[in-house]
Amino acid sequence: MASVLPGIRRAAPKLSKDFFICHRCRSTPSPTLRKVQALGNGFRSNNVRFFNTAAVPGANPNSVFTKASPLASLSQNIAQTGAKEHGVKQSSFPATSSKSVAYWLLGSAASVFGIVVFGGLTRLTESGLSITEWKPVTGSLPPMSAADWESEFTKYRASPEFKLLNPHMTLEEFKKIYFMEWGHRLWGRFVGLSFVLPAIYFVARRKVSKSMAFKLLGISGLIGVQGALGWWMVKSGLKDDLFAPGSHPRVSQYRLTAHLGAAFLCYTAMLWNGLSILRDNRLVSNPARGLEKLTQLSSPQLSFFRKSVAGLALLVFITAMSGGLVAGLDAGMIYNEFPRMGKGFAPPKSELFDKFYSRKEDGSDIWWRNMLENPSTVQLDHRILATTTFTVILSLWAYTRYSSKVRAALPKAARKGMLGVVHLVLMQAALGISTLIYLVPIPLAAAHQAGSIALLSGVLVLGNRVWVPRSSLRLVQNSLKQASGAKPVGPKAMRADLKALQRNGPIVRSS
Numbered sequence: 108m109a110s111v112l113p114g115i116r117r118a119a120p121k122l123s124k125d126f127f128i129c130h131r132c133r134s135t136p137s138p139t140l141r142k143v144q145a146l147g148n149g150f151r152s153n154n155v156r157f158f159n160t161a162a163v164p165g166a167n168p169n170s171v172f173t174k175a176s177p178l179a180s181l182s183q184n185i186a187q188t189g190a191k192e193h194g195v196k197q198s199s200f201p202a203t204s205s206k207s208v209a210y211w212l213l214g215s216a217a218s219v220f221g222i223v224v225f226g227g228l229t230r231l232t233e234s235g236l237s238i239t240e241w242k243p244v245t246g247s248l249p250p251m252s253a254a255d256w257e258s259e260f261t262k263y264r265a266s267p268e269f270k271l272l273n274p275h276m277t278l279e280e281f282k283k284i285y286f287m288e289w290g291h292r293l294w295g296r297f298v299g300l301s302f303v304l305p306a307i308y309f310v311a312r313r314k315v316s317k318s319m320a321f322k323l324l325g326i327s328g329l330i331g332v333q334g335a336l337g338w339w340m341v342k343s344g345l346k347d348d349l350f351a352p353g354s355h356p357r358v359s360q361y362r363l364t365a366h367l368g369a370a371f372l373c374y375t376a377m378l379w380n381g382l383s384i385l386r387d388n389r390l391v392s393n394p395a396r397g398l399e400k401l402t403q404l405s406s407p408q409l410s411f412f413r414k415s416v417a418g419l420a421l422l423v424f425i426t427a428m429s430g431g432l433v434a435g436l437d438a439g440m441i442y443n444e445f446p447r448m449g450k451g452f453a454p455p456k457s458e459l460f461d462k463f464y465s466r467k468e469d470g471s472d473i474w475w476r477n478m479l480e481n482p483s484t485v486q487l488d489h490r491i492l493a494t495t496t497f498t499v500i501l502s503l504w505a506y507t508r509y510s511s512k513v514r515a516a517l518p519k520a521a522r523k524g525m526l527g528v529v530h531l532v533l534m535q536a537a538l539g540i541s542t543l544i545y546l547v548p549i550p551l552a553a554a555h556q557a558g559s560i561a562l563l564s565g566v567l568v569l570g571n572r573v574w575v576p577r578s579s580l581r582l583v584q585n586s587l588k589q590a591s592g593a594k595p596v597g598p599k600a601m602r603a604d605l606k607a608l609q610r611n612g613p614i615v616r617s618s
């Protein structure tokens with residue numbers, strides 16, 4: 108009995124050690140042609156062996172094959188899916204992006220992780236409103252002379268934050284908050300440039316697949332939007348109506364959350380794509396084993412778990428956004444106890460849905476306005492979402508441990524990933540509760556913010572270990588098919604295979 112993997116209608120072939128690739132069109136020779144080449148129908152130049160097919164009957168006379176590494180050959184090969192003849196318009200992008208792109212994406216994600224934590228510190232030290240202008244280019248340099256400092260300080264002295272909260276601030280104190288905000292903005296510029304410039308290089312040098320080139324474009328756009336959102340957020344803290352007596356000058360909690368959300372999305376896109384490239388490279392380096400792995404993951408026993416992990420990533424994101432609202436409203440400064448909030452587990456309904464927050468005569472906006480603008484309700488929302496996230500994670504972990512079917516089907520790496528997520532959520536809940544009980548001290552609040560991205564990363568890593576992207580499956584199937592000389596799989600056939608696989612499990616046929 109031999110196990111036949113999806114998309115391969117006969118036993119998976121063993122890959123030959125010698126790979127050849129056409130010097131001109133990057134196609135690979137047929138098995139018969141390979142035999143002829145093995146007999147030595149070629150010539151040597153610059154230490155590269157070229158195989159001229161002009162003398163081989165039935166071969167394309169324009170082909171010139173050179174020996175290539177198995178990986179390079181396979182990835183190029185797959186890119187040429189369906190385009191067998193010279194003259195057919197072919198994509199110049201490889202099928203798999205290079206590993207260097209993955210490392211750079213992961214480095215960029217680390218940089219975004221850093222700037223999010225630094226941004227949290229900027230907010231917690233109340234430094235965010237110290238620079239009252241947005242100068243994307245000239246703002247890269249801090250004030251250089253005493254006159255420059257005086258000018259910046261004068262602008263700050265005209266802001267609501269100075270007038271109402273810091274009327275006694277000295278120039279020396281101002282410099283401290285200025286450098287925090289300036290550092291945050293500089294880091295933002297660094298994130299943008301260290302992403303966009305290498306992205307252009309990688310695309311121009313065809314180090315990325317075509318779909319990845321579009322994704323890099325999307326992430327670059329998101330970074331630009333993030334910069335604009337940052338300034339839009341700061342502007343909301345400089346508005347004239349904040350001069351009103353009794354008002355508390357701070358940025359809009361909506362804009363703060365939008366800024367945080369865009370950073371999380373950017374981070375997610377970088378981390379996910381970086382991990383996916385590494386995974387695809389691993390799968391393609393040994394396609395037979397890769398297909399086996401993907402087949403194992405496509406098992407119907409894991410279907411619920413896979414979907415739950417996707418749902419969990421969304422839940423963590425929503426919980427984090429509700430945390431952004433808590434931070435934006437300083438809602439962590441009330442009800443500094445856990446699990447109770449005052450006399451019960453929740454404040455009275457009259458307080459949670461207070462008419463004060465409604466702006467419509469008929470009060471139809473009372474629900475959502477309180478949920479997004481009333482500090483008591485916003486804190487309760489965050490507690491409920493956090494508790495749900497916590498419970499879902501522990502339940503999923505229990506499911507992977509105590510369901511014998513899932514336990515057997517889940518790869519070891521995924522089990523480890525699940526355990527990692529359990530540790531992260533325990534830490535995050537402990538940090539959240541401590542932040543609340545101790546009235547939002549800066550180190551705890553910053554650690555809680557970092558913990559939220561760490562938790563999201565844990566869920567994304569877990570997701571990457573259990574997800575079966577169609578593109579990866581197709582890539583691996585085609586590597587195998589090409590290596591065996593069979594016709595490559597098109598997207599339609601691949602989708603049908605994947606569906607059948609998810610419905611019925613691996614196909615087993617006798618050899």
Ligand code: HEM
Pocket residue numbers: 227230231367423426427428429430431433434435437438439445489490493494496497532535536537538539540542543547552555556559562
């Ligand atoms: C379990 C998942 C949790 C996640 C993903 C999460 C996420 C977040 C995030 C992203 C923030 C915004 C931080 C900032 O912008 O500075 C935040 C703030 C906050 N969270 Fe959580 N949190 C979780 C659990 C908890 C728990 C259990 C509590 C306690 C009841 C809690 C209490 C707080 C408080 C008080 C703040 C405001 C801190 C500040 O003003 O900087 N969190 N949370």
